[in-house]
Amino acid sequence: MTDREAGESAPFDLAAMRLQYQSEGLSASDLADTPVEQFARWFRQAAAEDRLSEPNAMVVSTADAEGRPSSRTVLLKGFDEHGFVFYTNYGSRKARELAANPHVSLLFPWHPMSRQVIVQGVARRTGRDETAAYFRTRPHGSQLGAWASAQSSVIDTRDAVDASYADLAARYPEGEQVPVPPHWGGFRVAPGSVEFWQGRENRLHDRLRYVAEPDGGWRVERLSP
Secondary structure, three states: OOHHHHHHHOOOOHHHOOOOOOOOOOOHHHOOOOHHHHHHHHHHHHHOOOOOOOOOEEEEEEEOOOOOEEEEEEEOOEEEOOEEEEEEEOOOHHHHHHHHOOEEEEEEEEHHHOEEEEEEEEEEEOOHHHHHHHHOOOOHHHHHHHHHOOOOOOOOOOHHHHHHHHHHHHHOOOOOOOOOOOOEEEEEEEEEEEEEEEOOHHHOOEEEEEEEOOOOOEEEEEEOO
């Protein structure tokens, strides 16, 4: 199929689909001293935004040892001056790729606010005590799910996953402690840069990026839209 034929068969006029952003600007003088402080400011505002159902949802992009990328949406489960934390099956594709290439990008797409935050950094596994503490906060069903699924593996049907979950539910009924899976845990992304993106009119967006300095401080640079 040619590009023209594809365009003629598309159900929408994609070239005409756009929004005109009317947001106020973002200047360096508006920013906090550190990217984590600035992220906390914006996150509080995102959490109060009714049109954002999951403000902690982020797109995690990894690449394998050959540089082939992959992305998926994951929930942020903690952040502080040491980095941004999420949890996963250590046998999953993202975890395997991080084992081979720890460089990672996190994207928070806060579209209703015309904002994005882009974190680039290096991921390292969290300690088992930290993993266990978080695992205990998960709903009972989610704890069982961490055992039931060999995440990212190829399966013939869903039946095997459902059967595994049913077996686990019988073994660990509601109220009984579920052990932490040894193949499941966290990653902490230590940021090397954090970009705060604010949509503006005529696609002339404001883009301010914190970049880590060797002395532990941060410099702020403005990027052309």
